[in-house]
Amino acid sequence: MTPTRLAVPKTYKLYIGGAFPRSESGRTYEVAARDGSFLANAAKASRKDARDAVVAARKAQSGWAGATGYNRGQVLYRIAELLEGRRAQFVDELRRSEGLTDAQANAQVDSAIDVWVWYAGWADKYLQVAGNGNPVAGPYFNISTPEPTGVVAVIAPQESSLLGLVSVVAPALVTGNTVVVVPSEQAPLSAISLGEVLATSDVPGGVVNVLTGSPAELAPWLAAHADVNALDLTGAGDLDWVDLQITAADTLKRVLPPEPGVPAPSVDRITFFTETKTVWHPKGII
Amino acid sequence: MNFLDYAPAPESRSILNLKPTYGLFIGGEFVDGHGTPFTTISPADESAIAEIAHANEHDVELAVTAARRAYDSVWSRMSGADRGKYLFRIARLIQERSRELAVAESLDNGKPIKEARDVDVPLVAAWFFYYAGWADKLDYAGLGPAPKSLGVAAQVIPWNFPLLMLAWKIAPALASGNTVVLKPAETTPLSALIFAEILQQADLPPGVVNIITGAGETGQALVNHPDVDKVAFTGSTAVGRAIARSTAGTGKKLTLELGGKAANIVFDDAPLDQAIEGIVNGIFFNQGHVCCAGSRLLVQENIHDEVLDRLKQRLSTLRLGDPLDKNTDIGAINSQEQLDRIKQLTAVGEQEGADRWTADCVIPDRGFWFAPTIFTNVATSHRIAREEIFGPVLSVLTFRTPAEAIAKANNTPYGLSAGVWSEKGSRILGVADKLRAGVVWANTFNRFDPSSPFGGYKESGYGREGGRHGLAAYLNPAGTPARSAVTAGKPSPVTVKSTDTPVIEGMKPSSPRKTTRAKTKKATTKGATK
Numbered sequence: 001m002t003p004t005r006l007a008v009p010k011t012y013k014l015y016i017g018g019a020f021p022r023s024e025s026g027r028t029y030e031v032a033a034r035d036g037s038f039l040a041n042a043a044k045a046s047r048k049d050a051r052d053a054v055v056a057a058r059k060a061q062s063g064w065a066g067a068t069g070y071n072r073g074q075v076l077y078r079i080a081e082l083l084e085g086r087r088a089q090f091v092d093e094l095r096r097s098e099g100l101t102d103a104q105a106n107a108q109v110d111s112a113i114d115v116w117v118w119y120a121g122w123a124d125k126y127l128q129v130a131g132n133g134n135p136v137a138g139p140y141f142n143i144s145t146p147e148p149t150g151v152v153a154v155i156a157p158q159e160s161s162l163l164g165l166v167s168v169v170a171p172a173l174v175t176g177n178t179v180v181v182v183p184s185e186q187a188p189l190s191a192i193s194l195g196e197v198l199a200t201s202d203v204p205g206g207v208v209n210v211l212t213g214s215p216a217e218l219a220p221w222l223a224a225h226a227d228v229n230a231l232d233l234t235g236a237g238d239l240d241w242v243d244l245q246i247t248a249a250d251t252l253k254r255v256l257p258p259e260p261g262v263p264a265p266s267v268d269r270i271t272f273f274t275e276t277k278t279v280w281h282p283k284g285i286i
Numbered sequence: 287m288n289f290l291d292y293a294p295a296p297e298s299r300s301i302l303n304l305k306p307t308y309g310l311f312i313g314g315e316f317v318d319g320h321g322t323p324f325t326t327i328s329p330a331d332e333s334a335i336a337e338i339a340h341a342n343e344h345d346v347e348l349a350v351t352a353a354r355r356a357y358d359s360v361w362s363r364m365s366g367a368d369r370g371k372y373l374f375r376i377a378r379l380i381q382e383r384s385r386e387l388a389v390a391e392s393l394d395n396g397k398p399i400k401e402a403r404d405v406d407v408p409l410v411a412a413w414f415f416y417y418a419g420w421a422d423k424l425d426y427a428g429l430g431p432a433p434k435s436l437g438v439a440a441q442v443i444p445w446n447f448p449l450l451m452l453a454w455k456i457a458p459a460l461a462s463g464n465t466v467v468l469k470p471a472e473t474t475p476l477s478a479l480i481f482a483e484i485l486q487q488a489d490l491p492p493g494v495v496n497i498i499t500g501a502g503e504t505g506q507a508l509v510n511h512p513d514v515d516k517v518a519f520t521g522s523t524a525v526g527r528a529i530a531r532s533t534a535g536t537g538k539k540l541t542l543e544l545g546g547k548a549a550n551i552v553f554d555d556a557p558l559d560q561a562i563e564g565i566v567n568g569i570f571f572n573q574g575h576v577c578c579a580g581s582r583l584l585v586q587e588n589i590h591d592e593v594l595d596r597l598k599q600r601l602s603t604l605r606l607g608d609p610l611d612k613n614t615d616i617g618a619i620n621s622q623e624q625l626d627r628i629k630q631l632t633a634v635g636e637q638e639g640a641d642r643w644t645a646d647c648v649i650p651d652r653g654f655w656f657a658p659t660i661f662t663n664v665a666t667s668h669r670i671a672r673e674e675i676f677g678p679v680l681s682v683l684t685f686r687t688p689a690e691a692i693a694k695a696n697n698t699p700y701g702l703s704a705g706v707w708s709e710k711g712s713r714i715l716g717v718a719d720k721l722r723a724g725v726v727w728a729n730t731f732n733r734f735d736p737s738s739p740f741g742g743y744k745e746s747g748y749g750r751e752g753g754r755h756g757l758a759a760y761l762n763p764a765g766t767p768a769r770s771a772v773t774a775g776k777p778s779p780v781t782v783k784s785t786d787t788p789v790i791e792g793m794k795p796s797s798p799r800k801t802t803r804a805k806t807k808k809a810t811t812k813g814a815t816k
Contacts, residue, residue: 130428134753136735137412144739144755226699229744242535249530251699252523252542252745257535268763275701275743276750279718281728 012042012188014049014212015195017056018205024048029213031188034099042188045211050180050221053209057151057178058227060206065148065176069124075202076120076173082197083113090162090190097187098161112166118265119170126175126270139283146274148176149254150229153222155215155236157262161187164262165194168234169208171269177230180209180222184235188212215239223247230254230273234263292605295612297399301386307337308475310345310499311482313352314492320344321500326475329396329618330609330653338475341498346467346507349496353438353465354513356493361465362435366422373418373460375488380411383484387477391449392609394476396618396654397572399610409734410453416736417457420757424462427754433761435463436539437515437769442505444521445471445620446575446676450734451520452478454751456495457736462760464516467496469508473621475499506532514538515769516760520577523674523700523745537769541749541759543577543741545674546702549695550580550731551717553688554589556707560729562596565680568705568731570604570658573617574678575624577746578703580731582671584691587684594662594682601645601658608650616647616678619654628656628677635661635670640681666697674700688713692720701743705731724750 012031013020022028025046031039045053064072083090087109094105131145152172157164161184172179183191195210211218216239223231223244231248233241237258245255256272263269307323309316321340328335341349361369380387387410388403397406425431439459443451448470459466470478482497498504502525509517509529519529520543533540550568552561568580585593609617619625636642640661649655656677664671664681671681685691695704704723708714718726724742727733734740739750749759 132739132754134735134737134739136733136738138733138735140730140733142735142738144753149743245534246531249527249534252527252530252544252747254748255534275724276739276741276755277718277721277724277726277743278739278753279726279728280730280733280738281714282730 009040012040012192012212014043014045015192015199015208015210016049016053017059017209018199020195020199021049023213024052031097031186033096039096040189042192042212045213045218047221049211050218051225053180053211054151054153054222054225054227056206056209057180060204061148061150061176061178063204064178064207067176069127072174072176073120073123076123076170077117078201079197079203080113080116080120082201083109083116086193086197089193093189093193094162097189108160108163112163115163115166115265116170119174119270122267122270123174126267129267130271130274130276134278136280139285141281141283142278144276144278146175146271147277149273149275150177151227152177152179152230152232152273153225153228154179154181154232155219155234155239156181156183156191157235158184158186158215158238160184160262162190162194164235165191167263167265168232168269172232172273173207174270175274177273178207180211180228182211182213182215182218182222185213185215219244220247223253224250226251228253230256232256232273234259292613294608296608297389297392297610297612299389299393299610301389302393303386304336304390307339308479308499309339310341310349311479311485311495311497312345312349312493313496314486314490316482319499321504324472324501326394326473328393328653329473329620330650332652335394335476338479338499341469341500341504343507345498346504346511349467349498350438350440350508350511350513352493352496353467356491357437357465360491361460361494362463364463366424366463369460369463370418370421372488372490373414373421373457376484376490377411377414377418379484379487380407380414383480384408384411387449387480389610390480391477392617395445395448395474396609396620398614398617399612400614401572406447406450409736410449413450413453413457413736417461420458421461424757424761427757427761429758429761429763432764434764434766436760436762437464438513439464439466439516439518439760440508440511440514441466441468441518442509442521443468443470445474446572446577448474449477449481452481454520455518458751458756459516459518459760460494462757464760465494467498467508467514469498469500469505472499472501509533512536517541518759519543523747526747539759539762541741541751542747543749543751544702544745544747546577546579546700546742546746547582547672547674547698548578548580548700548703548705548723549582549584549721550705551584551685551691551695551707552586552589552593553691553706553708553710553713554586555709555713557709557729558589558593558596561707562593562600564705564707564729564731565597566600566604569680570601570616570678571732573619573656575620575676576732577674578725578732578740579676580703580705581675581679581681582695583680583682584685584694585682586691587686590682590684594660597660598643598645601660604645604647604658606647606649606655606657616658619656619677622654624676625654625656628675628679631670631673631675632659632661632679635664635668635681638668638670640664640668640670666694672698688717692717696720696722699745702741702746703727
């Protein structure tokens with residue numbers, strides 16, 4: 001009997017500001033397969049990690065928002081290309097952590113890539129759909145355009161660890177927001193692998209930050225953080241989300257309440273994390 | 287006699303046909319309130335104008351019930367075209383009674399008749415005219431085909447533009463097919479009650495619009511009423527926060543238009559004549575009782591002295607006095623409470639080391655008055671540079687580079703409006719892009735139009751009023767479950783479904799949401815609603 005080669009398992013860490021740190025708290029938690037067997041020790045993000053992630057997201061925001069829509073669209077499309085290339089890894093992680101069949105795992109990866117491509121294409125079109133030239137009653141040029149809200153904290157769907165994640169992260173990114181996302185607690189592996197894809201792409205560090213750990217522990221800090229502009233509670237249905245919304249009211253965050261399952265791709269998810277700016281300028285009388 | 291001395295030219299009050307007492311407008315009729323009535327006064331001389339009914343919780347209940355009945359039985363079933371016709375009627379009646387409304391507004395609020403007559407009331411008519419036309423065209427509002435009205439809208443408005451804020455709230459709500467319970471501010475109920483008479487003349491079905499007068503607790507009872515589907519509030523950030531807390535988890539759709547501390551940036555290549563007028567208009571229009579007022583002047587360092595000299599010269603020509611006098615530029619401060627706040631914050635400005643200059647003008651013996659005031663040598667950390675004063679007080683700061691101007695302009699938790707003055711187009715557009723504010727006025731200031739969306743970034747609130755965007759605050763896309771059947775009703779669930787969105791296996795496209803989760807731990811609305 002020939003000895004089988006001993007595998008080299010991956011250390012799953014956080015993804016903050018383009019780097020992969022361990023939690024500053026030193027905490028990890030055990031991620032198990034559906035059958036209970038050991039998969040990995042994921043980093044259990046702390047309050048300090050959450051703050052670091054918000055700082056990184058804030059730092060990256062103006063640059064990401066300042067890129068042209070065409071450029072953001074291409075950078076995001078590139079993610080879909082890389083996801084396709086690393087399909088086997090994602091399928092494998094989904095099979096193990098969500099207990100999916102090969103076909104189910106492949107279907108989820110397909111959908112995640114297609115959703116990503118769909119949103120990426122909006123980057124240089126959304127403004128035309130949501131903006132407006134306004135016929136004011138006077139000699140003024142007047143135009144309304146949507147702009148990114150800023151830093152968006154997201155509690156991702158807890159069941160669908162890749163498609164759910166992509167379905168909440170991509171729409172916030174398209175317009176130039178930066179994101180701090182808390183992925184599925186039980187199945188965080190694909191989120192960190194997505195972080196690796198982002199890190200090796202042209203998405204600047206800090207644009208997406210991934211905090212694995214306990215949503216119940218992390219969400220209140222993100223909801224209260226004064227430098228977070230919006231809170232997406234899509235995956236927070238099992239948390240005390242009304243309290244989170246009340247906390248978020250102190251800094252008047254825009255709050256998207258929980259939604260069961262995976263949110264369908266829609267323009268309203270893009271709209272929700274934008275602000276309409278209206279600019280006036282006099283027209284000369286000629 | 288110098289060139290500033292004018293013979294008084296007071297607008298006649300005889301056009302007003304005021305009643306000594308006003309009831310609540312519920313179900314199309316004026317009815318007595320169950321609270322203790324209060325007196326509304328003229329802030330210019332503290333004289334009583336009329337006794338106003340005070341709505342308590344019982345009255346709120348009656349008003350919401352009337353609005354619900356009107357929604358279910360009449361308004362939600364009416365064609366958009368007919369709703370539009372009612373709004374057109376209202377617009378025309380406002381135009382017909384515009385002089386009367388302007389006098390009432392000036393009397394009750396203290397604003398110069400010039401402004402009430404030339405700005406407030408014409409915009410009020412324009413607002414109804416604009417949204418009247420939308421009522422049968424909602425398919426084009428950007429929410430997909432056949433968007434749905436929400437139901438009963440609770441609207442609480444401030445005292446600075448009483449009738450204009452009423453129009454901003456009621457016109458889009460009715461055009462979208464909602465019914466309304468509106469609470470005007472405690473100190474300025476008069477024009478809303480005359481508006482109620484206009485609704486009677488328009489023969490608007492009873493209960494479609496209900497107007498209940500009272501103070502903060504009336505507004506609180508209204509926004510917290512369980513049968514309200516939509517809350518729209520304009521006022522202070524503190525009260526806005528409290529409303530956001532108390533509506534959390536209820537699924538009520540919420541729009542908030544709150545405070546501001548707008549930067550008005552003047553570059554050294556600005557058209558200075560226009561800029562001076564714009565700065566004056568930006569902060570001294572309506573006594574500075576404007577949430578989007580240009581209260582922080584950011585002037586490029588090399589033109590600071592010139593701008594200040596010209597500004598002081600210009601302010602010295604402003605006439606402060608009787609709001610009903612057609613020559614008056616600066617009217618009365620709306621209330622003793624507001625005057626105290628302005629005095630308190632300006633005192634802090636001096637204590638913190640800023641230099642105060644106040645225009646030399648005669649202050650009337652009675653009423654609430656504050657002379658136009660400028661603070662120079664202001665640091666970004668000063669309270670007068672951070673907090674909303676909501677009065678005729680300008681804080682002046684300087685900058686050297688565009689980057690510094692942008693950083694200082696954005697250094698505030700607010701984000702409602704901003705101004706930029708420069709003759710260089712590329713600079714205007716570059717700076718406008720980087721300002722975190724919902725409205726940017728370039729080489730102009732304080733312009734409003736019903737077709738132009740208005741609303742803030744950050745802690746200035748959310749949602750937009752005006753334009754196509756303003757309709758989204760009062761509509762849901764077709765297929766959105768009723769509020770009674772949703773978790774928390776997404777605040778803005780604009781689900782634009784397209785057959786070309788990726789088909790996701792196992793995905794529930796319009797998943798049924800859980801039932802409303804009412805919080806046992808009731809959040810309270812602290813502070814008076816203004």
